[in-house]
Amino acid sequence: MTGGEANRALQRFGVLPKPALQAQAVVLLAQSAQDVFQRCVELALSITRASSSLITLYRPEEDLLELVAAAGRHSEQALGRRLPRGQGLAWRVVDSGEPLLLERADSAPEAVYVSGRRHPAMYLGVPILDPDGALLGVLSADTSDSPERLGPDDAQAMLLLGQAAGVAYTRWRALDVAQRSARQFERLAQLSAELEGQTQPEPIVRCALRALLELSGFTAAGVVTVDRQGQARLSVLEGDADTQARVEDVLAEPHHPSGLIGLVLGSGRPQVVPDYQNWPGRRPDVTRVRSALGVPLRRAGQTVGVVFLLHMQRPAEIPRDLQTLLETVSARIEQALERSAHLEHLEQTREAALRALGRVLESRDGETFGHTDRVTRAALALGQALGLNETQLQQLRWGAYLHDLGKVGVGDHLLRKPGPLSPEERQAIERHVVLGDQMLRDETFVPREVREIVRSHHERWDGGGYPDGLCGEQIPLLARIFSVVDVYDALISERPYKRAWTPDAARAWLREAAGTQFDPQIVATFLRLLAESPGAQP
Template sequence: MTMADVSGNFAELTLRLTRLGLTAPDLGSAMQPVLDALLSGAGAQVAGYYQWWAQDQVYRVRAESGTRPSTLPLRGLAPGLPLVQALHGSAEPLFIPDVRAHPAARSFAWPGLHAMIAAPVHDREGTLIGALLLLGFTPQPWPAGAPALVRSVTGLIALLAARLDAEERERAAHEHALRALGLCLEARSAETHGHTDRVTRLATQLGQALHLSDADLCALRWGAYLHDIGKLSLPDEILHCPGPLTDEMRGRMRRHVDEGVNLARQLPFLPGEALNVVAAHHERWDGTGYPRGVGGEAIPLTARIFAVCDVFDALTSSRSYKAAWRADEALSFIQAASGTHFDPRVVRALTGVLGRAQA
């Protein structure tokens, strides 16, 4: 590839990255095209972007391109690494032709790794929020044009990463707030302690088994936190009724779904798929559920997933009116209701998830 070819590719890449900066839904999908292009333009064999992950206190890989040998166990960067410390105080990328000879890169002297480009990504306050790493497995120096190419996109990467990092922080704040609301609802409804977290965790595992996108998994979690928000409007004599509900009380109970949807709609950041969980988790596969009486695949998949998890957790939890069932008893009940109450595909996936958990 000539330098003219490389310059043309990066002019196109700059335009593409600018568009991604305005439209990309997440950091990983935004970074992937730039990493792919950097591999060919800079002569690297592996390119990776590492973003600060406060929960784990590590710079975690968010996107990667190329083939990483098994001798390179690089999945995250600890903040105490000399390379990370060097990037903290650097406004420019580090171009390292020999990792064994550079004081900041000696800890990366793994078999086969010779050269490295490490570019810092800072936010507006100068905090290191990410690092772009290009790795080379040949002993020759980086190509002459590599520094200019990396510098040409690092600024755009920084802007993109800062924007998406801020959005991810906002989503995390929303998630924490919704979980707190779910825990309040759990306490008010006299649910077994831990119900919200258990059912959300199981729904997430089931959603992953069914290959939901990251956006749908997020919506599934948020809908799980809010699934019973409509019960805020129920009087205590219905919510805490010790015996069977009368027909009138049962009708009032069922209205909590529509009331929940109306309340959840007041949260402007809540995605429609999360509202679907609130609106349809009491629908049944055979169309005999409520509040709409829809059935089959007309019920949103996120709601079908959550419905199975909600019933499983209710059965395996002790309540004032019943003892907790064993997990195998609850699963047998759900399997028996496959095709009537529950989506058969979701039941099969739940069986697999629970089987792996017990293995």
Template sequence: MEQREGHRPEVAEAADLAALLELSRALLATTSAGEVEVVLTELSVKLLAVRYASFLRYRPAEDDLCVTAQAGKHARELGVVLPRGQGLSWRATDAPTPVLRVHRDAIPPGAVRQPGAPDQFLLFAPLRTTGGQLLGVLAVGRVAPDFSLRDETLLATFANTGTVTLERIAQAAQAVAAREGALLALGLALEARDYETRGHTERTVALAERLGRALHLSLGDLDTLRQGAYLHDIGKLSVPDEILLKPGPLTPAERLLVQEHVRTGEALVRRIPSVSGDVLGVIRSHHERWDGAGYPDRLRGEAIPLLARIFAVVDVFDALTNVRPYHAARPVSEALEIIRAEAGRHFDPLVAAAFLQLFGASLDDVRRVSPTG
């Protein structure tokens, strides 16, 4: 990126814009802080023509800087920790300018240096939010030529773009955490009224996610499955206690009323703007059966949404292995035998097989199973 003698300013400007565009595109695809740090270091090496680039993440709990990403020839520092005040990276966080520039002949004695590394021209760009929170430091170096003001400006822009991306990812994570808490609270509302065994919501969410991963669901589908698991029985809030807690068999009229909870739940959750149709599918269809004998729509086979087929196995397993008003808890091996027997009738046989494998079993050897997971 160094402007060479004879290059026209407009050519240099076009190169700078191309570099920023490439960086922006790469950062848009990131979903975690670690990915952002890798992009910043790798593209700094490429676009600034430096010998090495390192990202030092600020860790508030430890109050230190830790090298979490690096690229280039000088790439042997992952995990190196700088306590507060140690090294040029910390000096950069206190500098009055966006970028600290250090001449290779003026590296101070207190600088932290990799053994055997040559003297280099150095740039350090802190990443700070608009509120002043330190996120880390992007550091680059090269033996020659010296850095120009243009290089400093580009690195500062890289750091600013990285800061915006890290803030976006942090805000998205906070939103997800808030949503997870709200969904869990709705699920726990059933447990607080003894409609479900205590812990049913968290157990089924965790087991559904585990089964989804075994079936190689995408991250988006896993998130949808989690949401559906949290909300699957929210419609039971409208069913009277004397029916839900009835220890004996239900009358036909009572059974129809209980079955209506899936429609009620779908109608309630539909009012939440951010909930997708696939989440509603889990809520409405997790009591459908592979053979078409389920409810509420008597869907059959692959007409049942996949995520609902996945959750159906998890929901039945948890119901079987925990105490309910109408039955005692069954041993895991017995519950797995029921899952095996119902494969191709109640359950999608491929989903049932994947579920059994979570416990070290198959459709053929459930009676010999010993839980592993």
């Protein structure tokens, strides 16, 4: 007796056939899209009493069938198999859109046996359609290794199951898309906030790539940029260590763009490759990538690189919204990089203005031309030797530019006086450090540490300096560093009131002043640097 005959026997006793109820259960009880399919094959197996039941989904972007659910004999071997066109009886159902019932499946050359052993068996396959009638896949059953027979009533029951599966799967897929869109929207909003807090290009890109990996489920995300000679190079990559090593082996060195990268750069359009290893444009040396997609990265309207996603484990389904996500994140990167470039330009402009101001001040003071640039270079070299970080080095540089800003309030007759100063004149000149600090106090872009250099670079280690009589480590570190290089350059330079000292005499004087005028550790480090670069400042 077939499954259909059993149902008719139940009807004679007034019992509603199970297939209709069970088909409704597929719709009502499934907890996910995958659960829909698993319930469906298990019910199909129960109703038809076949040997095995399978669901294959049609992947139109790759034109292949993927086995996504199985029940019965050899079910574990079946899951995940991908059947190109011409392999498997399900292709007949796909092409016709109609149920297929074969008495002898083994006589069909395209029949695929999961067990690997071809033998007589019946085959029944029915289309799974969405509510609009579009084909999603095929639900099938077979009697391999079983005396059970399949008939028209089994086909009717399977059609009911296929219809229910199509409705339920479409519902769950729509829910998945909605939930994914909500997660993407929330994560993109978070990403926008994170990017606002970044000013350097690499952290901007890494932040965006990590968000892409979170949202896509892919294995690796990266950015390739192109130089003026048209050579492509991997700029930033996010992913696990093994994946990074494999991708870097291929993309790290400058190369002529080819494969997916070359196609995106050449066309200026997004490119999606669900099955990279079977893609005609693949690079022969890229053997581990299974799926890939890339979108152009633009700056000022020009394509300057590619943002890409890679899947290394298996060919992945790439929904349209994933491409949209990648384009959106690429646009976020572009905006953040544009802002970063603008900020960098402003920073360079401000830096140039501060340096120019320092050089104007040195010309008023009768200092040897180049004093500002020399003390800036020497201070930065000394700061690096003492382990300062990038922020401290920038503050030291700005302090070098502005250290004598307060001298704009001191008359030229005092600054250029060739003879000794009276106590009143010296007091007037010493006020320049306080005046400089006051002038910068209302400039919010000037850090406190810069003002400390301006105010305290004439303090002494023994407390005998000005304006506040600070001693030892009460004197801010950057001011202690700068005071050493400032005095050294003043000693070896000619001024209106003195001749230039020899470098040896200036170094000997620094040794004597260590521990009284200067921080002894800083003097020792500076003298070591001078010894390592004889005849020149650090």
